[in-house]
Amino acid sequence: MRKNDYYLNNNFLEVDYKQSKKITDYDKFNMHLHDFYELFYxxxxxxxxxxxxxxxxxxxxTLLxxxxxxxxxxxFNKNEPYERIIIHFFPWVLSKYDSYNFNLLECFENRKEANHNKIYDKNKKIYSYxxxxxxxxxxxxxxxxxMIETLFVQLLILINELFTRKEKIESETIKYNERMLDIIKYIxxxxxxxxxxDSLANNFHLNKSYLSHIFKKHAGVSIIRYIRxxxxxxxxxxLxxxxxxxxxxxxxxxxxYSTFFRSFKKEVGISPxxxxxxxxxIERYQVFNE
Structure with a gap:
């Protein structure tokens, strides 16, 4: 891999390669969601x-x-050299491949949320792509x-094959709290x-303070923020x-509506x-250019 950081953003995907000798503010960010799908290597x-x-x-x-x-x-558990590659893409950019008898988004969509996110790239086949x-x-x-689009489609096919064959070792490396997962599932x-x-505390027969504590500890974000x-x-x-x-x-x-408007703008940055x-x-542009 190249020694310098690299960033690419085109109409198909976004690629971000980053290596740091020490952890910077750029590497640290809050718990978040985004519109696109992500491959984190x-x-x-x-x-x-x-x-x-x-x-x-x-x-x-390891791929997530x-x-x-x-x-x-x-x-980040330690302030030591850090290196990763990220690919972001919107699911609809792959709509042109829907006619094929194979779902390129199988590993993203046909699984329970926060299950089987991790694949170990034992032979570095994923890394080669x-x-x-x-x-x-x-x-x-x-x-x-x-070539980038062609390689990316091949990469997704490979990831789905690994996902389907269950070539992952998550059971040994996942830390979780059963009650916590039940709460997330309920939400x-x-x-x-x-x-x-209040309603969650009553439903799960937990003290509100204790519920807030275990949720923040295991999810990394407050329960109210998670719901929002x-x-x-x-x-x-x-929309x-x-x-x-x-x-x-x-x-x-x-x-x-005012609560919805304020919450949406606070999280997204623009009005609904x-x-x-x-x-x-954006979607019309993507369809027009396929």
Missing amino acids: FLKGDVTYYIEGHAYELKEN IMNNRELHKPI FKKIIEYAHQKDDTSEL NQHINESISL YKKIMSAKRL LDNNSCSEVCAKLNFGD KDYQEKRSS
Whole structure:
């Protein structure tokens, strides 16, 4: 791999290669969600990666797969050299391949949230594709864009094959709290309802303070923030399905429109209407250019 950091962003995917001699503020970020899917390939460091209440201890040549419904965050156990590759992509950019009798997004979509996120790249086959993609990104010639897309599709086929064959060793390296996972499952199943700390405490027969403590400890984010994250992510999907802003507010039980508007803008950075118009125009552009 090249010695210098590298970043690529085109109409198909976003590639970010980063190596740090020490952990910087750039490497640290809060628990978050995003619209796109993510491939996180770990090369070096001492990192525990939290995904929806699961804590994955990472070792060299480990791949994490995350869809746009899974909250995640890396925790750096030591301030030592850190190296990783990330690929972000929107699921709809692969719609042109839907006619094939193979689902390129199988490993992202046909599994329980925060389950089987980790694949160990024993023979470095996955890494070889990452390396080739970055090499073509540097060439920037007439064929590089096509080669990057072709390699990425091949990479997803390989990942799905590894995923299907269950070539992973998660059982030995996942830390979890059963009660915590039950709470997360409950929130995700009832996200369209009005959920509060009081209602969760009553449902699980737990003291509110204790519930808040164990949730923050295992999820890396407060329970109220988690609920808001999940509601906003659901709101994004409903907005892209051409529901009006007021309909989305009602379906997700935000209480009133002003609460929905403020929460959405705080997490996303723009208003629900602006998000709907912006994302719709991006999707139309993608379809038009296929």
